[in-house]
Amino acid sequence: MFRDPAIFLALRTQVLPVLASYPRINIWQAGCATGEEVYSLAILLKEEGLYDRTRIYATDINDVALARAEEGVFSLRNLKDFSVNYLKAGGRHSLSDYYHAAYGHASMDRSLRENMIFARHNLASDGMFCEVNMIICRNVLIYFDRLLQNRVLRLFRDSLVRQGFLCLGSRESLQFSDIVEDFGAIDADLRLYRKTLISTGAS
Numbered sequence: 495m496f497r498d499p500a501i502f503l504a505l506r507t508q509v510l511p512v513l514a515s516y517p518r519i520n521i522w523q524a525g526c527a528t529g530e531e532v533y534s535l536a537i538l539l540k541e542e543g544l545y546d547r548t549r550i551y552a553t554d555i556n557d558v559a560l561a562r563a564e565e566g567v568f569s570l571r572n573l574k575d576f577s578v579n580y581l582k583a584g585g586r587h588s589l590s591d592y593y594h595a596a597y598g599h600a601s602m603d604r605s606l607r608e609n610m611i612f613a614r615h616n617l618a619s620d621g622m623f624c625e626v627n628m629i630i631c632r633n634v635l636i637y638f639d640r641l642l643q644n645r646v647l648r649l650f651r652d653s654l655v656r657q658g659f660l661c662l663g664s665r666e667s668l669q670f671s672d673i674v675e676d677f678g679a680i681d682a683d684l685r686l687y688r689k690t691l692i693s694t695g696a697s
């Protein structure tokens with residue numbers, strides 16, 4: 495959890511204060527795998543007092559991964575690293591406040607699950623989500639060729655509200671993509687972007 499803590503710190507300090515001005519917040523986490531990022535996000539939102547008005551749509555193509563994500567059970571072996579990352583990401587408590595440990599596993603607190611919606615979604619063929627305020631899709635596009643990357647990035651652009659946020663993985667970028675003109679970089683090193691235009695859907 496909280497892998498690349500600098501990005502979670504940037505979400506906490508630069509993105510969530512902006513999202514706080516919206517009465518409802520919709521977040522799409524695409525390629526959620528087994529859920530480490532989605533629980534990290536829920537904790538972040540809870541600590542910033544925004545989770546009650548947030549829906550996180552967590553999607554993946556892999557049903558087995560989705561079922562594990564929904565369970566929210568992680569090996570205790572990983573929790574030490576997760577805790578270090580959590581504190582580097584500006585964590586306000588102890589990560590252990592958010593899970594129950596038993597038999598070598600950590601079960602994430604059920605309250606974190608409340609506003610998560612898990613769904614199968616294939617980025618290569620399925621349609622857009624409407625009016626999301628932020629999309630997080632990290633370490634997924636690296637597995638796609640340029641054509642597919644552009645399809646997915648257009649899908650993200652068209653799913654985001656005006657001035658919505660997009661967060662990619664450290665080896666992914668909007669540079670050289672079809673949608674680069676539609677976004678400004680909040681922090682190019684962290685691959686954190688903000689949509690600047692009302693999409694025409696033309697490119």
Ligand SMILES: C[S@@+](CC[C@H](N)C(=O)[O-])C[C@H]1O[C@@H](n2cnc3c(N)ncnc32)[C@H](O)[C@@H]1O
Nearest residue numbers: 525526527554555556615616617618632633634
């Ligand atoms: C390396 S994991 C990234 C997980 C997480 N975002 C992270 O950074 O830790 C890549 C995920 O992308 C998913 N994926 C691969 N192709 C996909 C597709 N066409 N549509 C949706 N998800 C896909 C995989 O099932 C896998 O869970």
